[in-house]
Amino acid sequence: MKPLRIGLLGLGTVGQGVAKILLESEDLRYRAGFDLELAAAADLDIERPLDVEIDPAVLTTDAMAVCKSPDIDVVVEAIGGKTVARELLMTALSHGKSVVTANKALLAEYGYEIFSAALDAGLSVSYEASTGGGIPLLSSVRDGLVANSIGEFYAILNGTCNYVLTRMVADNMSFPDALKLAQQLGYAESDPTFDIEGVDTAHKLTLLAQLAFHTPVAFDKLRVEGISGISITDLRYAEQLGYVLKLLAIGKCVEIDGEEKLDLRVHPTLLSAEHPLAAVRDNFNAVYVVGDAVGPVMFYGQGAGRMPTASAIVADIVDIARGNAAQTFRTLALFRRAGGATPVLPMDDVQTRYYIRVTVLDKSGVLAAIAGHLGRHGISVAAVHQKEFGTPTVPLVILTHRASERAFRAAMKAIDDEEYVTEPSTCIRLESDT
Ligand code: HSE
Numbered sequence: 001m002k003p004l005r006i007g008l009l010g011l012g013t014v015g016q017g018v019a020k021i022l023l024e025s026e027d028l029r030y031r032a033g034f035d036l037e038l039a040a041a042a043d044l045d046i047e048r049p050l051d052v053e054i055d056p057a058v059l060t061t062d063a064m065a066v067c068k069s070p071d072i073d074v075v076v077e078a079i080g081g082k083t084v085a086r087e088l089l090m091t092a093l094s095h096g097k098s099v100v101t102a103n104k105a106l107l108a109e110y111g112y113e114i115f116s117a118a119l120d121a122g123l124s125v126s127y128e129a130s131t132g133g134g135i136p137l138l139s140s141v142r143d144g145l146v147a148n149s150i151g152e153f154y155a156i157l158n159g160t161c162n163y164v165l166t167r168m169v170a171d172n173m174s175f176p177d178a179l180k181l182a183q184q185l186g187y188a189e190s191d192p193t194f195d196i197e198g199v200d201t202a203h204k205l206t207l208l209a210q211l212a213f214h215t216p217v218a219f220d221k222l223r224v225e226g227i228s229g230i231s232i233t234d235l236r237y238a239e240q241l242g243y244v245l246k247l248l249a250i251g252k253c254v255e256i257d258g259e260e261k262l263d264l265r266v267h268p269t270l271l272s273a274e275h276p277l278a279a280v281r282d283n284f285n286a287v288y289v290v291g292d293a294v295g296p297v298m299f300y301g302q303g304a305g306r307m308p309t310a311s312a313i314v315a316d317i318v319d320i321a322r323g324n325a326a327q328t329f330r331t332l333a334l335f336r337r338a339g340g341a342t343p344v345l346p347m348d349d350v351q352t353r354y355y356i357r358v359t360v361l362d363k364s365g366v367l368a369a370i371a372g373h374l375g376r377h378g379i380s381v382a383a384v385h386q387k388e389f390g391t392p393t394v395p396l397v398i399l400t401h402r403a404s405e406r407a408f409r410a411a412m413k414a415i416d417d418e419e420y421v422t423e424p425s426t427c428i429r430l431e432s433d434t
Pocket of ligand 1: 130133157158159161188195303
């Protein structure tokens with residue numbers, strides 16, 4: 001049988017991992033049932049030392065030529081970014097090659113163009129590594145859970161943020177120190193603001209939600225907040241109250257006035273310390289999905305780093321070699337659903353619980369006045385926590401029952417306008433079954 005000839009674009013962290021598996025995993029051909037040949041490996045700098053030994057005859061600086069070459073069957077894009085990578089993928093598709101990529105930013109923002117080009121050409125775009133890194137997540141949601149209507153999922157999809165939050169709580173490390181460590185370990189994006197501001201998670205949420213809810217999802221419709229404003233003070237209060245803070249991607253299919261809407265958002269979220277996602281630490285990712293037939297299912301694994309990402313990319317290559325990818329891709333037709341996309345629920349209409357930390361003057365009537373503001377906006381208090389500090393101002397921590405974002409924002413504006421509130425308040429959303 002002829003080997004599948006792979007053109008690898010980019011020999012950075014992930015590209016070298018892919019090359020390593022293709023060249024060094026001796027029994028891969030038996031597991032795959034195919035010979036997988038690294039026929040070309042392109043990078044702008046092919047002189048620098050690599051962690052994997054690649055035949056110099058295979059190395060090239062001309063990625064575009066790889067995409068056009070008749071001697072290449074499949075192109076693997078491991079360059080990243082949204083300009084050159086986009087052009088290369090479109091060229092590969094126009095030259096009859098299916099493509100594999102981990103490029104979540106590109107697919108979340110320009111998916112329509114790339115997916116359409118592949119569909120029109122009877123080819124495929126495989127992107128298992130884009131979301132959840134090494135976890136076989138997208139294929140499991142797409143195929144393994146196909147019998148289910150998925151009602152909701154909660155996902156930790158950024159290794160950098162999870163690593164930073166873990167180090168802050170477990171080791172009392174400062175935010176910048178923990179982020180520096182995550183960068184050294186190779187988890188972070190080249191611009192780590194994409195990680196900490198939630199953009200990377202939102203890219204992944206876009207791709208996961210499309211498959212879970214069988215609809216096109218517009219990345220720019222998602223509400224995205226990151227973890228840069230999170231302080232150790234709130235992490236400690238959360239701990240005392242039995243909660244853990246995670247940067248979550250949340251996806252829910254809700255019915256509002258008889259119409260289906262998608263509640264899709266990324267933000268720091270408090271979860272009960274008993275929730276399975278609360279135990280997910282360090283750079284690990286996890287996704288908790290609830291299907292109507294299967295009930296809750298959780299996927300767990302390394303969402304970032306060289307070899308986990310390469311593991312998912314090679315799985316996609318094997319799927320193409322076996323002839324499955326194009327067939328699956330065609331049946332999904334994610335961007336061409338009859339009837340159009342399911343609308344995204346406006347953030348004002350989202351219902352959730354809240355943690356509030358208000359710094360107030362310690363005098364009579366203050367607690368009652370704050371409870372009054374919440375009550376006037378229909379927000380019910382679930383718990384109140386105040387320690388005896390003996391200082392003129394004290395932190396007052398309140399957990400609410402479920403309320404709409406609109407009502408909550410209005411109540412918080414009224415509270416923060418009061419003269420007895422001495423600092424801007426901190427608000428963190430809280431997800432629980434109640
Ligand atoms: N920067 C990403 C993360 C890498 O930290 O999870 C994988 O997409």
